[in-house]
Amino acid sequence: MSDDDGMTRGPARAANGNGSDAALKDDIRFLGRILGDIVRLNEGAEVFDLVERIRQTSIRFHRDEDRAAHDELDALLGGMDTVQGLKIVRAFSYFSHLANIAEDQDRLRQSRAGMPDGDGPAAGTLDYAMARAATDGLDPDRLAAFFDTARVGPVLTAHPTEVRRKSTLTREAEIARLLDRRDRERPQGEEAAAIEEEVTRAVLTLWQTAMLRRTRLTVIDEVVNGLSYYDETFLTEVPAVHARVEDMLARRAGSTAEARAGVASFLKMGSWIGGDRDGNPFVTADVLRTTMRLHTRQAMKFYLAELHELGAELSLSATLVPVSDDLAALAAASPVTPEHQRQEPYRLAVAGIHARMAATAEALDAADAVTRPVPAAPRYADPAGLARDLDVVHESLVANGSVLLARGRLRRLRRAVDCFGFHLAVLDLRQNSAVHERTVAELLEVAAPGTDYLSLDEEARIAVLERELATTRPLVSPFAKYCEETTAEFAIFAEAAATHRRLGPQAIENVIISKTDGASDLLELALLLKEVGLVRPDGTAAVNIVPLFETIADLRAAPQIMRRVFACPAYRRLVASRGEMQEVMLGYSDSNKDGGFVTSRWELYKAETELVACFREAGVALRLFHGRGGSVGRGGGSAYDAILAQPAGAVGGRIRVTEQGEIISSKYANPGLGRRNLETFVAATLEASLLPQPACADLEADMAAMEELSDTAFTAYRALVYETPGFEDYFWASTVITEIASLNIGSRPASRSRTRRIEDLRAIPWVFSWSQCRAMLPGWYGFGAAVTAWRDRHGEAGLDRLRRMYRDWPFFTTLLSNMEMVLAKTSMAIASRYAELVPDEALREAVFGRIRAEWQSSEAALLAITGQTMVLERTPQLARSIRDRFPYLDPLNHVQVEMLRQHRSEAGSDRHLSGIHLTINGISAGLRNSG
Template sequence: MTQDKDAPLREDIRLLGRLLGDTVRDQQGDASFELVERIRQNSVRFRRDDDHAARKELEGTLDALSREQTIQVVRAFSYFSHLANIAEDQHHIRRSRAHLIAGSAPREGSLAHALALAFADGKTTPATLAGFLGEALISPVLTAHPTEVQRKSILNCQTVIARLLDERDRKQLTPEESEANDEALRRAVLTLWQTRMLRPAKLSVVDEVNNGLSYFETTFLHELPRLYANLEDRLAAADPALGKQELPAFLQVGNWIGGDRDGNPFVTADILEQALAMQASVALRHYLDELHTLGSQLSLALGLVSASDALLTLAQGSPDSSPHRSDEPYRLALAGIHARVAATHRALIGTEPIGHAADHAQPYDSAQALLDDLDVIHRSLVANGSAALARGRLRHLRCAVRVFGFHLAPIDLRQNSDVHERTVAELLEVARPGSAYLNLDETARCALLLEELATPRPLASPHVHYSEEAESELEIFRAAREAHRRYGRNAIRNCIISKTDDVSDVLELALLLKEAGLLRPHESALDVNLVPLFETIGDLENAAGVMERLFSLPLYRKLLEAAGNTQEVMLGYSDSNKDGGFLTSGWALYKAEGELVDVFARHGVRMRLFHGRGGSVGRGGGPSYQAILAQPDGAVQGQIRLTEQGEVIAAKYGNPEVGHRNLEVLVAATLEASRRPESAAPTPPEFLDAMQALSDSAFAAYRGLVYETEGFEQYFWESTVIAEIAGLNIGSRPASRKKGTSIEDLRAIPWVFSWSQCRLMLPGWFGFGTAVKQYLAGHPKDGLARLQAMHKDWSFFTTLLSNMDMVLSKTDLAIASRYAELVKDAELREAIFNRIRGEWQDTVDALLAITGQQELLADNPLLKRSIRNRFPYLDPLNHVQVELLRRHREHGDDERLRVGIHISINGIAAGLRNSG
């Protein structure tokens, strides 16, 4: 009899659903429970059995709900989405452990699989791989965005529930233990129900910083050292000569929260300084906790174990004068280190570390100094027969200090090039009246900027009052210089220029950095990386030309060489998609990467790509493993950064074990993509020509709908939750760059998020159906065969279609049609929705014809299972959200309606998991 591997998942979902139902009955009464249960049953019947009578009954029930009933229903189904996510994550952990226990072959995306592939070529050795990692940089970068919907309190409740489910899996519980676990789960679900899902006030940047830090406390500080140790041990097993070699900090978590000013007026120098201090406090408190525990564990006594002279010297400086520990040098040394870390917290943060009061001691002046002391303990243990003790908690702590330092995570600074331009123009006009910088052409601008960059003389004067915007920009860079002094250079490593159009955009930032002393011309010193961000379709097409001209400047090359001759370039998935649609965006990014590879190779510069991927496919999302492997040859040179955004951060890193797996995937994919054989065949020209033709047609179809159809803007604002997103307490950043309803000014994140909420997912597929129809019409004999070959043999196209398959499976035209009914103009509603419906059908037909699938997700059983389990509980949220939107727009001052809409947004985002 075949084992049903998904049975435990269904059992967990039933268990959590039953506990939630019991909670609703206990807290809200039998009537509320019966209402929720009736809605659930009808939704399941409609979704799984295509029972249209059930749908009619469901819609009738939902439309007749009172305001209070509506809130209860929305809360119940929203919390179920969160609980289903926990059960799914636990099932992924369960299945991964089952594979490992059974000794199954390594799975794609695992370190074991990546290392096996690397060693299979006969040329790669563990030593060469260790050398490769010594020059690598892999960095997921956490970002906040205006549709972030999770509260830290909710995440904490979910963590408790996940831990209790995990306990049931891993242990054989006695009846008493099982009963205690059931009771604890019941309490946890009740706590979740009674925890406010919404924030009472608009989210601040500091709130976002706090939210981001929770993932370091839960996952990164613990799991990154584990991953390093795992990789080091695997390399040592393959080559015993590497047994003592420790890898440098090639895998690091970056952060935008607190440094991303593009369109966010609330990120100031003060906020940056606060974010840096909060991060440092988390890192130092972690070290203090680990040192305290180590002190209780390393109770080694002289006479039973030896100690090095260096270790004894450390012990002599300990503030611990207890006679009971006088012969325990390791404990004494750790007490001294603990005291110095506590003093470092006081010196850097200005407060006592909670729970770690210590005697007076000298603070560390750098993280390296702390690491040096920990290395003394490590070497003494190894030299004196206690190497096993050095491989436990001490090993992980030393790794954490190497990776996280005193700064925890590098914060990137980002600003729009227009702001830099205005600031530089103002500084120049004061220092050189009549320069009229804004009126100069590109050539004249570059000449003037290069002239200023060649001299150490500053432009800004402390005796001049500049505009608020210019002062704010200068203060940010001064704060960055101070951060380097306090926390080390790794605290802020990158400055990103949004909307980079040309070379002058990069030189303007360089000039502002010179004002703060972060660029010093006479030393050819550049303390941070200048990172151009190419976002729109036009920007992507021009990217290689901009970098070509930049590398041709002797002054810039001198700065680059002093910084290690590596240049980072960021590519924006979100705005390119909003600008040109899914297919054209993906193709423009792919071409830009290939062109950049050529330019960098020609100039002898190492390229590091920073991928601005969002959670949804419409913003570059999709599985990270396939996305990295689908990059053009040469685009991943052991160096890659990519953004992690919104609810995707919670999905990937909220659970430590799931987080570990996702970090491992990034390392494995980067290894595989970087070490692709040079003999790999180039992409056939006919594939490239076909892709260009598809892109041209898709671009015309997308632009024709979004930017050229009269009334489309009205349709979008009335048929989605965009107006409510803009008005609710979701994220610190405004939804639009300017006031008004223009789609051009709308941020890409709420654009995509709004389409996800109404279950159309339009940015993730629109235009593909038209493109394929037109291509096949022009190539009736061999067109389909060519597209099928592209899907089979070209990883870029395979990944593109796989992601679109996922998005199409999450669309629901029946639900979307209810949102369309919110559009007041019936003629406009019918014209646009029918157009979208037709394109959806053409896109599905084209996808199935190319892939050979009989239905969507035929090759993705895991996602298919997930949708089958969760969508019957998601559908009611959409139906209720439509009704809430209708009532809210008629009675806009009703706070309870606003609350209901916000909760529904939260629940739908949780159910979709990658909507923002």
Template sequence: MNDWIGTTRSGASGELPSDAALKDDIRFLGRILGDIVRDQEGAAVFDLVERIRQTSIRFHRDEDRAAHDELDALLGGMGTAQGLKIVRAFSYFSHLANIAEDQDRLRQHRAGMADGDGPAVGTLGYALARAGTAGIDGAALARFFDSARVSPVLTAHPTEVRRKSTLTREMEIAGLLDRRDRERSTGEEADAIEEQIVRAVLGLWQTAMLRRTKLTVIDEVVNGLSYYDYTFLTELPALYGNLEDMLARGAGRRVQGKGGGRGGATRTLPVASFLRMGSWIGGDRDGNPFVTAEVLRTTMRMHTRHAMRWYLSELHELGAELSLSVSLVPVSDALLALANASPERAEHQVLEPYRRAISFIYARLAATAVALDVADAVGRRAVAAERYDDAASLGRDLDVIHASLVANGSGLLARGRLRRLRRAVDCFGFHLAALDLRQNADVHERSVAELLEVAEPGTDYTALDEAARVALLARELATARPLVSPFAEYGAETAGELDILRHAAAIHARLGAAAIENVIISKTDGTSDLLELALLLKEVGLVRPDGTSAVNIVPLFETIDDLRNGPEIMARAFACPEYRRLVASRGDVQEVMLGYSDSNKDGGFVTSRWELYKAETRLVETFKAAGIALRLFHGRGGSVGRGGGSAYDAILAQPAGAVGGRIRVTEQGEIISSKYANPGLGRRNLETLVAATLEASLLPVSAPADIEADMAAMEALSDAAFAAYRGLVYETPGFEDYFWAATVITEIASLNIGSRPASRSRTRRIEDLRAIPWVFSWAQCRAMLPGWYGFGAAVNAWCAAHPDDGMARVTAMYRDWPFFTTLVSNMEMVLAKTSMAIASRYAELVPDVALRQQIFGRIRAEWQASTDALLAITGQTALLDHNPVLARSIRDRFPYLDPLNHVQVEMLRQHRSEAGSERHLSGIHLTINGISAGLRNSG
């Protein structure tokens, strides 16, 4: 028995009732991996892995000096080649444990559905039940969904460390593990399933974890598209079908279609396609010089090819299914007309009008694919036919099939593949996902300045103050005169911006306005930033002088100052008639994006969350006064430091009026694979997003009785936390040197995990570093500083200023205020994953002993203060006492997560002292992969 990887509780007391199946799966996969390591690499490697694991447990438990020295001896004497094998063993166990946990979540969900105790929190059933209790009927809910808009937006960022090859193997293992659980076979069948799993794990072990070349933007597009095959194309239509059926049952609309009995069908309450996918991959050029006009064109072509392949494949299968004979079942006149229009005249299909109609639709769709330059999407020969003008035309032909089936006693047949296909066409169109464009406001400013200077030599736009800029831009927007001249030459940056926007206009003409709906302005700090983009859009025809816009102009407020100024910036924009007309042309809906990453790096976790909450509250008031609907776009990352945590809790914790049925949320980095690689989990995550939006929009928002006093307390807490965070990160001499030495930031910058540079400029300044690698680096060394630093200092300062009731106030805030409850809960998860023992080993990499002791001493002291404060507020004796499932998950990871940190420290030491070798760097990159997998939400 290979116990080195099978027993991972490391001294935990007791076992949750639901643990048995999960522990069985982990031990099962661990035994398989252990056998493979021993067979492939030898008993010496296997035994060394076990020694490292046991010693790491001792060090984690007691920060034992003898264990520290033993680890140094074990790792220091380990050759690079042997070290790589050790890292791969622990890393792959992290991945296998994740698979087991995901399968257990699905198992628990199935068990919850079957136990008859009512729908679980976070499900659509639970949300609809709450709505029903509140007196909201099915018709009212359907009206709500008609105006709702919910959109998860996939983004590619330099923390995604998983290769598609390894992800494919892991999905195979997950499928087999699920089959093993469901079937519970015995004898030869069980042996066969186990052998398949062993083969899959062996294939995983023999697949390189790392890419040998840096990802291109197109590589990222390919990776993003894979999740449509895994989850979105199938699970999104299924979610809609389930929602429609639940609404119909709730509204008392469950009736039999014509024909009754089994041939009839359950009628549904139709729901608009309010949940749609978005993407930044291939359109986000803020700081990414590799996103060009050609990349944009290629990205949209790949989107279209993916959609067309899916539709054509589904049509082919649908034709095989609908073999109904007109000699047995009548059809509608419209269906017969569609069938008779088909050039297919096969004798065996003369009496099968549905098949002939589908052949005609297939031919038209194939012709459309050719016209849209994706002829390679057509997998089989199709007769010549006229193309579809748009996806809506395809949808109308599919509606004809649906209506004929329902009207002639075959409604049940319409509820299968056809129902899913009709919904997919409505959701994904020919563009698959709405691709956002994003660029920095500074780039727009420079481009506009150049256009104005070329058009009117001597014009110095950059010298104007804000009021003068707004006045000039407003005048230009109102005139039909173009600024761009075909006879002038422009700089590379301006020419590139215009080229991107011209391609966007061409994509609108080819695929429709839904293909590119939003153009986002990073670092928005003035109303002129919005008008600058509008002027550039006007030059390519996406904005017209009559005040209509074909896209949404979306400001992104990122830093603490930006969040504070954002509401006033929007008020001034709405007061500008030229901009106000643009908003009116978009249905009087204005989207605003809020950045969780830069605000955190700028002001720390507590202040970032508080300033985001205040900004939302003030935006709601500003928009209400202007008579404009607000749609918030939350730029959340995977880690808590970048807005991560439970999406359900985060949405319900929004201030009153901030959701209103409209929300977009980024899905970033490794979070995409953990949420959406498994179709079952993907469906659950999509459902949770919808359920939370419904509850936050239609049900009363709970608020403390004394919200004004709580907000005043929160302001004081934020001020103290801000001072503590800024004092360490930006005001401590030598902090940058500490950060670059005590983390893997240098090595992350060289890892082939993203097309975007780690820093905005070639400096070591924290201000110039991107927020994503900043958070990622602190996660790797297990300090997790961006997710908690400053909280302990803030609570201590508050209690010192209010000795009589200070702690009672924050305890009541935690109990009664969803915003503060969520803030504390997310921080608790981060603190539980933090290990000061491990972080101390990274601190040893700082060559300046005095600097090391000073800064790490402050970090450790604040970690202790934050932990103590959190326990006092929550009334717990240990972190996550109130969440034993999460506590178990984190605790069980330490025995195979900690060793990766110890090996990483040793490899960093050797790599840096020996001026670096490729093998050392490769080993460091492998540890980054494994630690990221073990933490799951590290970027």
């Protein structure tokens, strides 16, 4: 029931067959039995019996809507003391975690099997995309040309929505591997017993490991956690995706992959972890330096290990196979000369490459990546030198009858070097435009006392900035003293420049401006970058300057802002120096918090449409960077559907997307699933860029209808969240927002300032809180009011138009599909329990009454448009997955409410807070989306 399953869930999507359901249920029963045995062994029969009684009663209530079961459940959960409650919470939380592992294994199983009944490859796979390309008559050369210029970039971020510890994730990954082995090998007898014992050992370790961190994560902790996915998935699976594409193109062309030039590396990983300092004072120049050192160490460790294994594999004897002259020279230059390897030129050549890489690691302050003694050798100046030597090995093998050997580890290693270099991932820098503005203002005031930059209007600021960009005179003086904020900003930029000198410009390519609301924001950053040499006096830039448009107002202004900045000759030269390409980032989270789900999605779509036109006018290539979160309220949902629902021309073979919080582990902790998700990303980009998408019969009228719906939804949402007296009090009392702020799940503060204002709250904990109380408000509120008003004005003909829009317009289909999933996870019965925590009865009844009424209206509107009698009727497998979770989620919600009530009373204790944090973990696992 993941929000981001990588597969389509359109109106015609059917469930998979019963065989898969049976295998999934078997896995869940297997893991559930093991967990039950461990609970009984560790906590005693009394606790086990209580867990079972709660579980069976909750199932009976959800299956039969049995009121007696509901009352019995209330009595069971309400009568527990805190110590007993914590044990129950841990049991139900771990069951959710194990059920997630089983569901992920089922997705992997389905991916291997393809579509049932011989229907061909599944949508969202490379096989499906390539089959569509063949059907549409795209020749292999055009496809190859697409991949040669494409750029697909998943970007990992450290937003605080991952509530699991690294220790927990490691054990869960172990269980996933064992479950996959059990599924593939179908062991019997002693082998089956051995696997079960290994799984039991891993689950026991989980049970006996503290679920929560006792201290808050540091930024470097987050960096290390993010790097773990490279070992597990990215370093091996990114090359594997490229190899698949090359082989598919070769088959289409009727040749071998070696007979045609390999495609360029189109899949490049990115990261914000250690570079995103918007609202995070703990990201400093020292942290940036350490982050890049850790990146380099990770890459070096991988290359050295692969080279060691490659040398062991290439034991080919010169007495049996010839080698190229270049390979012979490489072998002769090797500092490794043992007697038994003198007739093994490939092994000698690889050993020499290994020695040079060890020297490179030491030169780049990553000597700890070298794990064995290595003879002295000259370092590589850059990754291109390493790539050239590996090419020599490849070309010799291909030319001398060893093509199959070239297609193994060496092929993957060559691709890894091209994708990851010495920097591993492209690290983005991000800061708020207000910080840049204050920094520039101080620099100008120090340089020319009396200058009041902040008092200038937009056009006057642009004029000042253009003058400064045109001069070669530095603005920063080494003799002046600047404030702490300005000093810290320049330290970051100086460290970025140093990183370029050390690792190359590919290490830090993008500098992002949060809260961009004017052309001056881009010019301010250009001026700051000029002071450290990342923007040069000749008008060229070493990085991309990336505006981030986040609020509804900023999204609406984005096209005009870009037109204005493109009209600045100095900025236009910077764009030209970056290959006539400009990246623009769009924020899903803050636009949702600002204007609600419907309006956020619509304004994003409109902004993209208008940006495409604006960039076409300017002759600039557009690369969109989508700041999507894990939950639907923050841009989550099927990545495949989302990319295909983009307006025409918005993808163009170039797209970057953030991967945030718990979504990273759910998509990439398992290598098999990781490859599947990466392939989905690539396949969707290919389809959206090259293949015809469904066309609306009357797009202009549909867009007018959507504008009308959005206007009403926006009014309804703003009226509740920003215009209802006391709404802030309701939110802080009826959710776990206060307790989330004290949960050690990230380095970043929950709010941008020390206020309770919704405007100042970060979008992540905003969505997280509504998810925990099962109201899910950011994923649907306002839709019911919008459709009701539309039908009042347009009658049945209006409803028919909405039905046709749902059937024919991918944007509207995806909008409703994502909302439908959120509505399926919503429980107003549970949400009402949280509402009872609001001490002001009148406020409670007024606000919750409006929320419940809008939920009813939104669900009714969805069903009327989709023609279903119940939510998720056309996706029964997903419906079952969600429904089957409720008996395990409801007890956690009940305990959380009781512990919130006790903790907030005078009798509250640290034990209650710990219990609340445990319930947050369990509910997040059960919902599979936190923020």
